[in-house]
């Protein structure tokens with residue numbers, strides 16, 4: 121849902137404050153009021169708007185992953201503010217860095233850790249890059265390891281960014297993709313990392329403390345190698361596996377398939393990706409598709425072939441709803457770009473259509489892995505399946 125902040129933008133004589141801009145209700149319609157800003161907002165103001173929007177999803181009693189960085193900082197401030205006002209109670213924070221821990225302590229937010237709270241209700245954190253699949257680069261602030269641990273243990277992971285963080289592909293900003301490594305023989309590890317991505321023109325640099333001739337040391341006592349790519353590195357999963365296989369590497373800053381919601385603040389308003397995630401109808405539909413696929417084929421492998429983008433996540437969502445990121449509708453998530461509401465809805469309809477078409481195609485071209493339907497002929501049994509799929513498709 122896109123939310124503009126028109127009353128911030130409209131006043132001729134008296135520009136309103138960011139605080140007032142942040143008070144725009146999420147239910148307010150945006151499209152009719154969308155105008156270009158009179159005054160441009162600064163990047164920090166946009167970060168604050170995204171952060172405040174995310175905090176609207178926090179409920180009393182939640183265990184919250186508290187992110188690190190200048191955007192997440194605003195979210196932590198806001199959570200503390202709402203706690204002081206009595207609007208949020210019984211909150212427990214799990215900080216992702218020593219800096220965030222210190223901030224939360226100074227604001228009086230009760231803290232805990234993953235040992236005590238292995239399942240976190242929601243994490244809110246910034247990112248350095250977000251690609252159209254909602255994969256992220258994080259860690260330019262140096263906290264990627266703890267961030268990944270906390271956010272991977274979160275049922276919902278809300279990413280908050282200003283629009284400058286949106287990229288076409290991971291590495292696309294030309295800025296660093298950080299890798300946390302052990303200090304032992306760091307030059308050796310740096311070379312191995314560069315060699316992995318030679319084709320992408322990768323250059324690695326040891327991160328230094330700003331203004332000091334000393335290597336930057338993470339909260340875990342490790343170093344960071346910043347990787348710069350000249351080209352797209354291609355398959356992110358394969359790249360991630362290759363990096364993690366290197367002895368000496370602790371973790372990298374690619375957060376693949378982890379974000380469940382993206383909130384982008386831009387000059388035209390705030391856009392949220394995840395109207396689809398929590399919609400009961402969508403979850404019901406998604407579950408029906410996944411279960412139906414499983415019933416047809418009798419195997420997850422079959423579901424994966426018929427639902428190439430969704431099945432694994434659906435199964436995860438159904439079988440283990442507490443398991444990290446639950447992404448219900450991949451194509452829905454793609455609509456995070458700054459689009460008016462109507463475009464989101466059209467996109468969603470198109471997704472349904474595409475999915476149903478692919479189901480048909482899958483049934484026509486493929487047969488279940490369990491041998492129930494060995495022939496590739498489009499026989500009577502297939503037709504029945506298509507008919508059943510249609511019913512679910514219409515639903």
Ligand SMILES: O=C(CO)[C@H](O)[C@H](O)COP(=O)(O)O
Nearest residue numbers: 189190191246258259261263
């Ligand atoms: O990953 C991070 C820290 O490790 C930050 O979330 C990321 O660097 C974004 O920072 P900012 O909100 O300051 O732009």
